[in-house]
Amino acid sequence: MTRYPQAPAALEVTAVLHALADPVRLDLVRQLSESGTAIACGRFDAPVAKSTLSHHFRILREAGIIATHREGGQALNVLRTAELEASFPGLLAAILPGPQRVARAG
Amino acid sequence: MTRYPQAPAALEVTAVLHALADPVRLDLVRQLSESGTAIACGRFDAPVAKSTLSHHFRILREAGIIATHREGGQALNVLRTAELEASFPGLLAAILPGPQRVARAG
DNA sequence: CGACTATTTCGACGGCCATCGAACACGAGG
DNA sequence: CCTCGTGTTCGATGGCCGTCGAAATAGTCG
Numbered sequence: 527m528t529r530y531p532q533a534p535a536a537l538e539v540t541a542v543l544h545a546l547a548d549p550v551r552l553d554l555v556r557q558l559s560e561s562g563t564a565i566a567c568g569r570f571d572a573p574v575a576k577s578t579l580s581h582h583f584r585i586l587r588e589a590g591i592i593a594t595h596r597e598g599g600q601a602l603n604v605l606r607t608a609e610l611e612a613s614f615p616g617l618l619a620a621i622l623p624g625p626q627r628v629a630r631a632g
Numbered sequence: 633m634t635r636y637p638q639a640p641a642a643l644e645v646t647a648v649l650h651a652l653a654d655p656v657r658l659d660l661v662r663q664l665s666e667s668g669t670a671i672a673c674g675r676f677d678a679p680v681a682k683s684t685l686s687h688h689f690r691i692l693r694e695a696g697i698i699a700t701h702r703e704g705g706q707a708l709n710v711l712r713t714a715e716l717e718a719s720f721p722g723l724l725a726a727i728l729p730g731p732q733r734v735a736r737a738g
Numbered sequence: 739c740g741a742c743t744a745t746t747t748c749g750a751c752g753g754c755c756a757t758c759g760a761a762c763a764c765g766a767g768g
Numbered sequence: 769c770c771t772c773g774t775g776t777t778c779g780a781t782g783g784c785c786g787t788c789g790a791a792a793t794a795g796t797c798g
Contacts, residue, residue: 537725540655547649548756568774578757580776585755599765599774616722621645654786674744684787686746691785705744705796 533590533606537613545619550574551582555591555605559622561617564602639696643719648698649652650693652727656680657688661697661711665728 534541546552550572557570572579583603586592591610592603610618640647652658656678663676678685689709692698697716698709716724 540653540658543653546707547646547653549646552646575758601775614726616724620720620723620726656777707745
């Protein structure tokens with residue numbers, strides 16, 4: 527079975543920021559966040575080749591931003607919201623909303 | 633009077649994250665945040681050459697993270713806290729208190 | 739003006755990164 | 769067993785980035 531390189535014990539801020547600094551990866555994280563559920567690698571909407579997508583998932587995984595586990599024939603990805611919130615509270619909330627989105631009350 | 637290339641009208645999230653993803657730059661921002669005041673380029677504590685430091689300030693400036701204005705032979709840098717908070721509320725609070733430090737030479 | 743300090747620019751160098759297509763691995767189903 | 773769908777790995781490529789020292793620029797002060 528495929529062994530996924532697990533996230534580091536402690537999330538490194540530079541690794542997390544670097545992972546999120548790429549437009550493609552940031553969009554992947556946005557899709558995960560908005561869906562709220564696990565998404566298979568092939569179900570993402572991204573303008574890059576499959577191999578490139580796999581590379582991006584690796585970066586996100588090694589930074590500790592997402593976790594991947596195989597189920598059936600596919601690899602399901604989930605956002606590690608709790609760990610991210612524990613290490614950098616408010617980070618996702620700060621950067622995930624699109625820059626043109628207007629903050630709404632409530 | 634020296635004209636510094638000013639920050640874009642709207643802060644770009646990928647540019648901001650990329651700027652903060654470098655350990656040296658993140659440390660510069662930390663020093664600015666902790667001091668709470670303007671700091672001249674030459675008074676920062678960083679393990680790189682002055683020319684490299686100038687390069688890092690440029691990246692931070694163009695991302696809209698800091699602002700620089702000349703005053704009496706030196707260039708004073710300030711964190712653009714208000715603009716950052718307006719565009720990405722909670723971002724600085726999420727990543728600045730981290731335990732990461734740049735190892736200094738010597 | 740001339741010297742001195744502070745910062746930027748220049749040119750070069752090495753390394754890392756995003757990207758791709760092709761080939762490989764792995765699990766599920768016929 | 770063979771095939772198909774899904775991800776990953778490999779090798780190559782082009783570009784961007786961090787780094788430096790040296791030279792250029794800017795502003796201050798005598």
